[in-house]
Amino acid sequence: MGVPAFTIPTGGRVLELPILGFLCERPLHGYELKERIKALHGHVRPVSDGALYPAIARLVKAGRLVEHTVPGTRAAQRRVLTLTDAGRADLLDRLRRPKDIEISDHTRFNTLLAFLRHLSDPAEQAAVLRRRLDFLETPASFFYDAEGRPVRAEEPDDLFRRGMLEVARATGRAERAWLREALSTLPG
Numbered sequence: 613m614g615v616p617a618f619t620i621p622t623g624g625r626v627l628e629l630p631i632l633g634f635l636c637e638r639p640l641h642g643y644e645l646k647e648r649i650k651a652l653h654g655h656v657r658p659v660s661d662g663a664l665y666p667a668i669a670r671l672v673k674a675g676r677l678v679e680h681t682v683p684g685t686r687a688a689q690r691r692v693l694t695l696t697d698a699g700r701a702d703l704l705d706r707l708r709r710p711k712d713i714e715i716s717d718h719t720r721f722n723t724l725l726a727f728l729r730h731l732s733d734p735a736e737q738a739a740v741l742r743r744r745l746d747f748l749e750t751p752a753s754f755f756y757d758a759e760g761r762p763v764r765a766e767e768p769d770d771l772f773r774r775g776m777l778e779v780a781r782a783t784g785r786a787e788r789a790w791l792r793e794a795l796s797t798l799p800g
Contacts, residue, residue: 626720627659627667632703633727635677635695642668642691652726653719668693676702707731707740715743738798745791748784753777 630649634640640648642665650659671677676699681689695703707728714720721744731737753762754776765777 627664628671629703629706629714629720629727630723631664631667631671631693632676632695632699632706633723633730635693636700636703636727636730639692639694641682642693645693652723671699675699703727704731708736710740710743715740715747734798738795741791741795741798745788745795748788748791754780 627649630652631645634645634648645668646659646661646664649664653659668677672679672693676696677693678696679691679693682692683689707724707730710724714724724740728737728740731740751762753764755763755768755773757763763773763777765774765781768774768777
């Protein structure tokens with residue numbers, strides 16, 4: 613039973629993929645970008661200005677984004693962010709070669725999945741999905757017995773631990789079924 617990791621990494625580097633991904637779709641100002649990332653991550657990973665704006669600044673400094681000022685709807689001007697060619701190349705590279713944590717961490721994988729359509733090669737898309745499926749098919753658990761064996765959903769006497777494991781099992785089954793279906797439609 614592959615169980616998605618529910619770690620919640622913090623910091624701006626986690627935000628770079630969704631920043632690049634959303635700006636690949638169209639230029640946005642900072643507040644719009646923050647709202648889109650917030651909607652993508654939901655309550656699991658709040659987006660703070662203290663993480664978002666330094667991540668944007670790093671990407672601007674690295675030449676992945678450019679900022680320009682436009683008149684605001686009221687009096688204040690707004691800074692609009694646009695993806696550069698280097699930013700698009702960086703995004704595509706991140707999508708082609710995601711880090712292990714982006715495959716194993718459920719929220720990070722969903723972020724990756726949200727932008728995977730930007731890869732034009734279905735074989736590259738399939739390779740990413742195959743990595744996730746391989747991860748999910750590796751026996752894992754939130755809990756392990758004295759011999760280091762993963763505890764199965766029906767084993768704990770603890771109602772709450774059993775609930776965690778049952779939900780993880782059902783979620784894992786549904787995700788594996790979707791991955792197999794998606795892979796059957798992609799060449800490679």
